Amino acid sequence: MSEQTTSTAAKVGNVVVWILQIVLAVQFVMNGWALFGDDFVKKFDDIGFGQWFRYFTGVLEIGAAIGLLIPRICGLAALGLAGIMTGAALTELFLVTNGGLDDAMMPIIFVVWSLVIAVYRREQIFGALKLVTGKK
Template sequence: MTSPPGKPILYLAWSLQLMAAAIFLMAGWKKLTGDAQMAEVFATIGLGQWFRYLTGGLEVVGAIALLWPRRIALGGAVLTVVMVGAVIAHLTVLGGSPLLAIVLLVACLMITAMRRDTLPAR
């Protein structure tokens, strides 16, 4: 297990975690509740609406993990995978700017790196 980060890093990490958790809770909720825009986006992706539910579920679970001190890095890792998929979807199918997805991807990577001390010990 690695040593915990210093206070400035911890404050930065918690700030990123809170912002990311709020964003992913809202985005995941929209996917899970059948928001028309989200249904249209996932229809365009072409993997079926089950993929919208899976993505929304991962976003909500990942967001909750960002607020759970013993699972922060795990939540960041899950959300990193989701955002890699979002960037790929923007670049290959959806079009438009992937900038927001890239910013969230970087935030998730930073959270995972800064809070790696919360990963379960082997």
């Protein structure tokens, strides 16, 4: 593969991942905002953590969605969303009444999308970790 072909493929990959980040950010702003409504009260009652956890989750989702749009932290935001959605999938599978694989499927898809972004943005993640730890 020539250097020009590799460069073009990298640019196309970057554009595709940015589109995925934007779509995921919009989705998580909507999801996070929905958690402030009454639609999820029963589900969070079933979980048993209390309604404060519903608000907390909404704030985390909206914050991570914004983080997806900031180049320096988009990889970390994607990792955060993967963690949040892993928790959501496990909750749907094991804790929620009438939950199951059908209800867990969307969180699982979001985990995969988030991990694709995190892997593609791994240099930002490593850079942030180096900044925090002070290592070069």
